Amino acid sequence: MSLSGKVAVVTGSGQGLGLAYAQELVKQGAAVIINDVNQEVADAAVASITNAGGKAAAVVAPVGSTETAQQLVKAAVDNFGRLDILVTNAGILRDRSLLKMSDEDFDAVINVHLSGTFTCVREAFAYFKENEIPGRIITIGSPTGQRGNFGQTNYAAAKAGIVGMVRTWAIEMKRAGVTVNTVIPVAATAMTETVPLFQKAVEAARKGEAMPEFFRKEMGFGTAEDVAGLVAFLASDEAANITGQVIGAGGDRLQLWSHPEAVENLYQDGGFSYEALQQRFNAELGDKLQSVGEEFPELPEELRPEMPKR
Template sequence: MRLQNKIALITGGARGIGFAIANALSREGATIAVADINGEGANAAAEKLNAAGGKAFSFSVDVAEQPSVLKTLNAVVAQCGRLDILINNAGVGGNTPFLDTPLELWNRIVSINLTGAFLVAQACARQMVEQGHGGKIINIASLSGQRGGNGRAAYGSAKAGLELLTKVMAVELSEHGINVNNIAPGAIETDMAATAHDAATRAAYNYLIPMVRYGMPEEIADAAVFLCSDEARYVQGHTLNVDGGFRTAGLMFGARKAPMVSA
């Protein structure tokens, strides 16, 4: 129960990585505010957490719209009393080649994955500063923001921006006792991956991942619990990759990789 008496807001918490993090934080004793553009999904997620013995509430939000973000944060604070933890997770995937990316698609992906994350983080950080007891902010970035992958012009650029935003937030919010860190997932088995990754994409990922498998949402959630806990109090402005070694890997030979060729 490392997060007992903590209040945690999780955007995009209706499913996937967000729900897995909500579940893990709830198991550690936190009260959970699930906020999602899918209001029914958020309700169902909160019901599941409550059925498992947790304490959870649901909220509708569109993170790309500032009035919606502010209204939701007010509702969360009115319901839960304060805010200690933000999991800034809501996002949409993108897999369109650079030459074919229309401005509308670019704007949509950036407005949710980068501007939306900024709006939520700013509103929550202001709340934490006002409360005066510090806090934890975890931004969910992506391996796609660190490598130039096919089809990731808009998505990767937005996630790279989020990683830099995290560093600035960490620097500026240190004096308020707020820890700001990133988790950068690699390829994770969620509905987003099911939509965005075809068979060729999956094979390409598995070739590049030393552990030769996709990660599970629960593996991201375990990292989030650590970053939200007091054990991570001196971790600041860091990006924790949870990616099966993808970011680290260079040349790889072996049975499950490129075959060794004798001279």
């Protein structure tokens, strides 16, 4: 097992994607710190690992604060002697369209996703650097952070911000031999089960049935376990050369996302005045403007969501 002797912290790992990541890390030989805000959920997650012969312990605390980040690193060291891997998975949703989104809705999501990632990564990197450990950091992004999505101003900002931090951290951590990457999961979870587009896939997953091939291949949508392998791989020594990357996983598809690049360059002697932009912008760049939001293939008739009866 390639992660034998390694110790991981996975935030938000009491259930769903986080638990799948933790269980896969244990399957590959690691011991793991489970984190959740609910004691019963955390205990059940730990039991699912220890009853199968793995090593796990729990920290029940909300991520976001420096205190929780310190508690998580300390728990890894106290329980298992070290820390090698951090997966920042914890997250919440407070979806509202812009005019309906309150300060509290915005701040809550930013605190858990963005601040929680920042504080946990800062604490883990400090430990890695001090102890000369070539640690592995895997942050969790979202297609929303890459493309935008209606009603998710807070979530989009947080997930895009995580990717921005990762690109910066990859530069800062290189000399220490620590890698940091973002995984973008596309899977049946509590966060996607209410999306009508995925209804048939989510229903199949809930029944323990195989998802229709269209979802797995054409849409790259699958189960939590489909994403967990990538998380464990990025935590391994085999991924020592991979850092600063954004990698999507779902169903039967893996995606390597590009970093933002200019799609076209225009030049104008003396710079672009208002009048010059009037003359040139739409004429030369109008057909190159970038799309927003995710673009999905059309669902076959038999896989379309059932409309509620009126």
